Amino acid sequence: MSSTPHESQTFSAESYFETQPQPPSLLADIEGVHEFIERQRQANRSVVLVTSGGTTVPLELNVVRFLDNFSAGTRGATSAEYFLKAGYAVIFMHRQFSLQPFSRHYSHSTNPFLNFLEIDAALPSSSTIDSAFPYSNDPPPTTPTPQITVTTAERTKLFSVLRAYKAVHAQGTLHMISFVSVNEYLWLLRAVSREMSVLGRKAMYYLAAAVSDFFLPQQRLSEHKIQSGKGNLSIEMDQVPKILKPLVSEWNPEGFIVSFKLETDETILIPKAQQALERYGHQVVIGNDLHHRKYRVVLISPVAQADAAKKTDGVLEPQPKYAEFWIEIDPDQPSNHPKEIEEDIIEELLKRHNAWIEGS
Structure with missing residues (x-):
């Protein structure tokens, strides 16, 4: 990485894909x-692309250091389950190692899966187990094989999650692909969107991934690890191109597109969401305030032309260009059966997507 100042470059979507490398795994x-989309077309299913998790910005070609964000993929993984439950086929495009549908219920950090397993009482003590089944040797044939069971308190929930997981895989309605860097994400989004264009209005985009706003072009990356002995590090990055514009106008003009807007200042959330709709012309922006995003969101959408004015006492009065639809749940949820706000978000979006399909 050069320490000398450079002239900032503005990337359009077109110039980005002309200059930044295609990921090696893209074609596969x-x-x-x-193949997944073709199967869903034959079954006459609607398909939703759910993007989930954060993107990295590499600082080197041989990547050791990179910039990242805090997204764990909770909203995307949770929402994917509700789409599947509603009968949609889901392309789950997620950050590698982020939360995934179904397995999210047993996160290694908040709900470790091994805590819900027990070893049969036939071998009750750990010392007995260790002596009978040393890590380095297979169990002797005369030793009884211990049985692994699920703790009684967790069986009902695990059965419900496992049954849904097995049903989805039997139906073949979930397809997973992963990314790490913002470059991988952008190339995948374009390619998947073009494939989904054959679905027409049956295609939905639920763009919940936390995509980096800035990046370093490959041409300016250091080949090897940046050395700390040189003192302070100054990095000047370029802006990631606004990818919603070509998605709406070129890649899939008939798709029903839902984007997300996260802000820390709630006073600018709705204006920024409205600006995005004005600029890109898609269907819905879901606004999140950082500190309340698990319990309150707002869906911003354009008002149909037919509803943009109404008569009051015979006088035509202009109405707002954008409608707000708030979804809130009680933040104090019971621990044994908590309500997830994604359930209500997906329920509302399904109504709107059905209206979009029928409007064709």
């Missing part, structure tokens, strides 16, 4: 997506 990933 898209071959799988193509």
Whole structure:
């Protein structure tokens, strides 16, 4: 990475894809997506692309250091389950190692899966187990094989999650692809969107991934690890191109597109969401305030032309260009059966997507 100042470059979507490298795995990933979409077309299913998790910005070609964000993929993984429950086929495009549908219920950090397993009382003590089944040797044939069971308190929930997981895989309605860097994300989004264009209005985009706003072009990356002995590090990055514009106008003009807007200042949340709709012309922006995003969101959408004015005492009065639809749940949820706000978000979006399909 050069320490000398450079002239900032503005990337359009077109110039980005002309200058930044295609990921090596892209063709194989898209071959799988193509086959999945064809199967769903034959079954006459609607398909939703759910993007989830954060993107990295590498600082080196041989990546050791990178910039990242805090997204764990909770909203995307949770929402994917509700889409599947509603009968949609889901392409789950997620950050590698982020939360995934179904397995999210047993996160290694908040709900460790091994805590819910027990070893049969036939071998009650750990010392007995260790002596009978040393890590380095297979169990002797005369030793009784211990049985692994699920703790009584967790069986009902695990059965419900496992049954849904097995049903989805039997139906073949979930396809997973992963990314790490913002470059991988952008190439995948374009390629998947083009594949989904054959679905027409049956395609939905639920763009919940936390995508980096800035990046370093490959041409300016250091080949090897940046050395700390040189003192302070100054990095000047370029802006990631606004990818919603070509998605709406070129890649899939008939798709029903839902984007997300996260802000820490709630006073600018709705204006920024409205600006995005004005600029890109898609269907819905879901606004999140950082500190209340698990319990309150707002869906901002354009008001149909037919509803943009109404008569009051015979006088035509202009109405707001954008409608707000708030979704809130009680933040104090019971621990044994908590309500997830994604359930209500997806329920509302399904109504709107159905209206979009019928409007064709």
